[in-house]
Amino acid sequence: MKHILSALVQNEPGVLAHVSGMFAARAFNIDSLAVGRTDDPKLSRMTIVVVGDDRMVEQVRKQLAKIVSVVKVQDFAGKDTVARDLMLLSVAAPAEKRPEIFALIEMFNAKVVDIGPKFVMVEVSGPEAKIEAFIEACKPYGVKNVARTGTIAMPRQPRSNSQE
Amino acid sequence: MSNNPSPGASAPKPIRKPGSQIIVDTLIEQGVDTMFGYLGGVVLPIFDKIYDSPINFVIPRHEQGGCHMADAYARATGKPGVIIATSGPGATNLITGLATAMMDSVPLIALTGQVRTDLIGNDAFQEADITGITRPITKHNVILKDTKDVAQTLREAFHIATTGRPGPVLIDIPVDVAMGEAEVTPPEKIKLPGYKIRHRGHSRQVTTAANAINNSLRPVLYVGGGVIASGAFDELRMLAEKAHIPVTTTLLGLGAWDQTKEGSLDMLGMHGAAYANYAVQDADLLIAVGARFEDRVTGKLKTFATNATTIHIDIDPSSISKNVRVDIPVVGDAKQTLSELARQVEYRERKEWFDKIAEWKEKFPLFYDRNADTIKPQYVIEELYNQTKDSEATIVTGVGQHQMWAAQFYKYSRPRQLITSGGLGTMGFGLPAAIGAQVARPGKLVIDIDGDSSFNMTLQELATAVQYELPVKVVLLNNGYMGMVRQWQELFYNKRYSCSYLTNPNFAKLAQAFGAAGITVEDKSAVPGAIEQMLKETKPCVVDFRVEPEENVWPMVPAGKSLHEMDGLDIFESMA
Numbered sequence: 001m002k003h004i005l006s007a008l009v010q011n012e013p014g015v016l017a018h019v020s021g022m023f024a025a026r027a028f029n030i031d032s033l034a035v036g037r038t039d040d041p042k043l044s045r046m047t048i049v050v051v052g053d054d055r056m057v058e059q060v061r062k063q064l065a066k067i068v069s070v071v072k073v074q075d076f077a078g079k080d081t082v083a084r085d086l087m088l089l090s091v092a093a094p095a096e097k098r099p100e101i102f103a104l105i106e107m108f109n110a111k112v113v114d115i116g117p118k119f120v121m122v123e124v125s126g127p128e129a130k131i132e133a134f135i136e137a138c139k140p141y142g143v144k145n146v147a148r149t150g151t152i153a154m155p156r157q158p159r160s161n162s163q164e
Numbered sequence: 165m166s167n168n169p170s171p172g173a174s175a176p177k178p179i180r181k182p183g184s185q186i187i188v189d190t191l192i193e194q195g196v197d198t199m200f201g202y203l204g205g206v207v208l209p210i211f212d213k214i215y216d217s218p219i220n221f222v223i224p225r226h227e228q229g230g231c232h233m234a235d236a237y238a239r240a241t242g243k244p245g246v247i248i249a250t251s252g253p254g255a256t257n258l259i260t261g262l263a264t265a266m267m268d269s270v271p272l273i274a275l276t277g278q279v280r281t282d283l284i285g286n287d288a289f290q291e292a293d294i295t296g297i298t299r300p301i302t303k304h305n306v307i308l309k310d311t312k313d314v315a316q317t318l319r320e321a322f323h324i325a326t327t328g329r330p331g332p333v334l335i336d337i338p339v340d341v342a343m344g345e346a347e348v349t350p351p352e353k354i355k356l357p358g359y360k361i362r363h364r365g366h367s368r369q370v371t372t373a374a375n376a377i378n379n380s381l382r383p384v385l386y387v388g389g390g391v392i393a394s395g396a397f398d399e400l401r402m403l404a405e406k407a408h409i410p411v412t413t414t415l416l417g418l419g420a421w422d423q424t425k426e427g428s429l430d431m432l433g434m435h436g437a438a439y440a441n442y443a444v445q446d447a448d449l450l451i452a453v454g455a456r457f458e459d460r461v462t463g464k465l466k467t468f469a470t471n472a473t474t475i476h477i478d479i480d481p482s483s484i485s486k487n488v489r490v491d492i493p494v495v496g497d498a499k500q501t502l503s504e505l506a507r508q509v510e511y512r513e514r515k516e517w518f519d520k521i522a523e524w525k526e527k528f529p530l531f532y533d534r535n536a537d538t539i540k541p542q543y544v545i546e547e548l549y550n551q552t553k554d555s556e557a558t559i560v561t562g563v564g565q566h567q568m569w570a571a572q573f574y575k576y577s578r579p580r581q582l583i584t585s586g587g588l589g590t591m592g593f594g595l596p597a598a599i600g601a602q603v604a605r606p607g608k609l610v611i612d613i614d615g616d617s618s619f620n621m622t623l624q625e626l627a628t629a630v631q632y633e634l635p636v637k638v639v640l641l642n643n644g645y646m647g648m649v650r651q652w653q654e655l656f657y658n659k660r661y662s663c664s665y666l667t668n669p670n671f672a673k674l675a676q677a678f679g680a681a682g683i684t685v686e687d688k689s690a691v692p693g694a695i696e697q698m699l700k701e702t703k704p705c706v707v708d709f710r711v712e713p714e715e716n717v718w719p720m721v722p723a724g725k726s727l728h729e730m731d732g733l734d735i736f737e738s739m740a
Binding site: 014021 | 295296299300303304306307324356357358359480481482484485486
């Protein structure tokens with residue numbers, strides 16, 4: 001089963017190495033890892049997606065929490081969570097195909113961020129499945145490059161005041 | 165700051181000092197009176213300040229030796245050990261010692277020198293990314309970048325090393341940080357947002373555990389090094405006596421329970437006592453305290469203690485349910501939790517259970533052939549025990565067969581009496597660790613029970629023992645083999661003794677060359693006299709016992725077998 005772990009860590013050199021080193025040393029596989037600063041400049045948030053049974057993920061969570069520079073770890077499994085990937089994708093777009101491609105971009109609520117003579121670069125964000133679907137939809141035209149952030153996630157607010 | 169009273173800081177103007185002086189001052193502030201370490205270019209500023217300090221300093225012959233000394237000093241005293249090494253090779257020589265301390269949860273502060281901050285990352289002379297290298301084998305590590313952080317980072321290091329599940333903390337100190345100046349600041353409150361320890365076990369879980377104990381018919385306490393680390397000796401005794409529970413310990417738990425007293429099941433596991441292993445396999449309740457269900461203890465996991473409900477008390481949440489499924493987890497300090505449990509449990513007679521254990525003990529005692537003409541290693545240890553049991557001796561070991569015999573045939577009655585490398589199984593640990601223990605316990609008897617192969621790895625530290633007049637005794641069980649490896653080759657590789665034989669020096673003469681005393685024993689009849697002579701010796705002393713070369717450690721649970729599937733018990737049948 002896929003688990004999304006969210007770790008609040010101290011924004012210090014070596015913390016990422018410590019976290020990824022712990023995964024490597026204990027033979028836990030990282031599915032994706034996204035890191036960025038939070039509103040507090042002293043803290044960063046790592047969103048780590050791991051695939052494994054509950055026992056393995058429980059051990060991952062505990063080992064993460066044990067690292068001195070890791071402040072807090074949450075497992076979002078079983079929680080109503082908003083999870084997003086961001087992707088930049090370059091797709092071949094000859095003039096005669098552009099209307100089709102632009103329609104596709106609109107359907108996926110994506111955004112054109114760069115246009116060249118042969119390619120367009122598109123920005124898409126959303127749940128992982130949507131990102132995967134967009135890649136599939138673009139494949140027939142010729143996908144040149146893909147860059148993805150990995151998943152970031154937060155639990156939904158309780159009750160009805162959610163953002164979506 | 166002026167209205168913040170702190171000792172020695174009443175002057176209105178802040179005092180500036182070099183980083184190296186702040187380091188030494190902070191070590192003293194943290195209660196350090198003894199240090200181990202080896203010099204080198206980038207740590208010279210620190211050594212220069214040590215020169216004027218009251219710190220008792222011991223120079224080993226190799227940084228690995230120094231690290232084991234600091235480790236054993238910590239194990240003997242309960243205080244953190246401190247080791248300092250220079251950058252590059254000095255620092256990398258600490259690796260084995262750090263990993264040993266990490267696996268056995270020993271509080272250790274390692275200070276390493278580093279090249280100037282502006283040279284870091286440039287492959288400078290004697291540069292190594294030591295924080296990178298030691299990340300998986302330290303509890304925490306940091307590289308200091310600014311002299312003003314020196315004092316507080318050191319204080320945090322002591323806090324981290326000594327609290328919760330103890331462990332080694334490494335601080336890497338670039339030479340310019342040591343030479344730079346900063347204001348001297350009084351201790352602040354430790355602020356480590358990511359470092360939280362739960363001392364008190366969850367009260368509902370503790371009550372659940374107490375009820376399980378009260379309702380059990382065949383409970384066993386399975387006790388590890390955590391009980392010694394948390395100083396829970398008395399609390400363990402209170403619980404075991406009040407609830408009437410037999411106690412078995414891991415290798416690192418030896419000494420947590422007085423083995424000369426009733427209720428002792430001695431050590432369990434691969435080379436544990438048969439009665440301990442049978443009791444665990446038959447128990448209806450297993451109370452694990454400060455132990456982590458390592459594979460050397462459990463044998464085949466699927467068949468380990470299948471009849472038992474499991475309680476696991478540990479300060480490290482990641483130890484709980486890591487290897488076995490635990491029914492009643494209690495995250496907390498062993499001392500507090502055992503004391504709380506002892507309050508809540510009731511006495512039960514459990515006569516049937518104790519009778520059954522007595523039967524196993526009668527039928528399957530730890531055994532060797534006492535009538536042999538050769539020197540049996542077990543005999544040497546029994547004789548050593550008989551001659552030293554009243555003298556508060558500290559026993560230190562290397563790693564291998566001799567270590568297992570020391571665990572089986574010496575009886576420990578006090579915590580911190582046995583100092584041995586458990587988790588990492590570090591050959592060469594014995595002699596330097598004995599030196600560290602002797603530094604910690606001046607005037608007390610410290611004996612390294614060692615094997616020839618293990619001793620060969622770090623024997624140059626004899627020079628350290630001689631230099632500092634540390635009268636450590638080395639009982640060398642010399643069988644001319646890497647004994648444990650040879651045993652495995654005999655049992656599992658059809659006696660093909662590939663590369664397990666080494667030519668040894670004349671250890672007695674070698675000891676004498678170092679300025680220590682040396683004795684060779686080749687006859688069984690000379691064993692008691694040699695031990696007597698060794699104990700009288702005021703110098704460091706090596707006694708080379710030429711023991712039976714192909715003696716095996718029994719019983720043995722072969723790797724991958726269940727705990728009750730022990731080999732070597734047929735010896736009892738042949739006796740009958």
